[in-house]
Amino acid sequence: MKSVVFCRHIEAEEGVFYLNIEAKGQEIIKQAVEVGASDVHFHPKEKGTLIQFRVDNKLYDAMWLSSSISQKVLSHFKFLSGMDIGEKRRPQNGAMDIVLYPHRFHIRLSTIPTPYHESLVLRILPQDETHAFKELFLFPTIANRLLQIVSYNSGLFMITGPTGSGKTTTLYSLLQTLSVKRQRRVLTIEDPIEKRNPDFIQMEVNEKAGLSFYEGFKAGLRHDPDILVVGEIRDEKTAQLAIRASMTGHLVVSTLHTGSTLECIPRLLEFGIPLSYIAQTLRGVVTQRLVPIKCPFCEVCSLECLKRRKHRKLAVVEILAGLHLQKALHDPTLLSIQGQTTIKDYVLRAYALGFIDKETVERELGLWNRESIQMEA
DSSP states (O other): OEEEEOOOOOOOOTTOSOSOHHHHHHHHHHHHHHTTOSEEEEEEETTEEEEEEEETTEEEEEEEEOHHHHHHHHHHHHHHTTOOTTOOSSOEEEEEEEEETTEEEEEEEEEEOOSSSOEEEEEEEESSOOOOGGGSBSSTHHHHHHHHHTTSSSEEEEEEOOTTSSHHHHHHHHHHHHHHHSOOOEEEEESSOOSOOTTSEEEEOBGGGTBOHHHHHHHHHTTOOSEEEESOOOSHHHHHHHHHHHTTTOEEEEEEOOSSSTTHHHHHHHTTOOHHHHHHHEEEEEEEEEEEOOOSSOSSOOHHHHTTOSOOEEEEEEEEOHHHHHHHHHOTTOSOOTTOOOHHHHHHHHHHTTSSOHHHHHHHHSOOOHHHHHHHO
8 A cells, every 4th residue: 555645736738638647636536525525436438437526425526537538547546556557357456545735545446347447436534534522413412322331341332334324433433532531442453444543552454464353353352452343243253252352341342234223133143142142242232324414505515515514414323222222132023112212213303403305314214205204203
């Protein structure tokens, strides 16, 4: 992985859009960063490539490049991220660090072949960006509840949700609060490390070198952490070790891809964890979604408008803890628990209060019936 400082921007001579490929790469990333894009998509078509920015889970058309220019820019990014420039028939992954003064960014890159040219996606991960924990949530009381749940000295705490739901941001911000304000020693095992933090001890999974989540977990236990973080529980070995660590005086925090809090328990059972062990260790489960807040400046946000807004997405969170958690552990087949506030409830409440629009409700809940929504809200 290379560290790159983009610096120059050189206009091409008349009749040629850009001759300096490095400058074009700089411009694309700079524009994406200015609007707060999480991803940059190179979408190849028959006569060129469409560059799109993903901002708040929406794709915006940013620019159009000719095939010749786009392939040069793509090759430039592949070179910087350590990928094989000559290999265009197989998917590849790479990573690089860049500096757009004074800010640092870690960028993960992925290519796949298409009938026209390679498709490229850049995931932009700001390294200097910090989020106050209590400012992450649409309903601020959620932050206090989460801090209460993780006040235990041992046990298992799970953050769940689909890709792009803000699990990593919530995780890092929560750990920062526990590390600095409560003087807890935090050790993380990640694949990859998405944000370097000097207050944590961080390990990056390296399968080629024999450092898996499982091996990292075993080694990490010897370093006397108060909080042990596994980026994601992916297999039976890691799940079993997480449970074992949580039973021996460590607070273990991890993420899991599930759609709701209640799905977490059956998922752990699938990994071969006895229900009695889950009941003994599980302190709480959180599922979250990021919802875009209605723009205070205009009805439809443009890329220029997005630059002016600080808080564009906030999390709505479903918590399974306390008596509700005990009910779920008593019967893991339950699809709902009376009295538990769910993601659906929070989305409907946010809509009723005017924080989000109809489109967000449709996307998050997969429904739109004006009468039922007004009644439920």
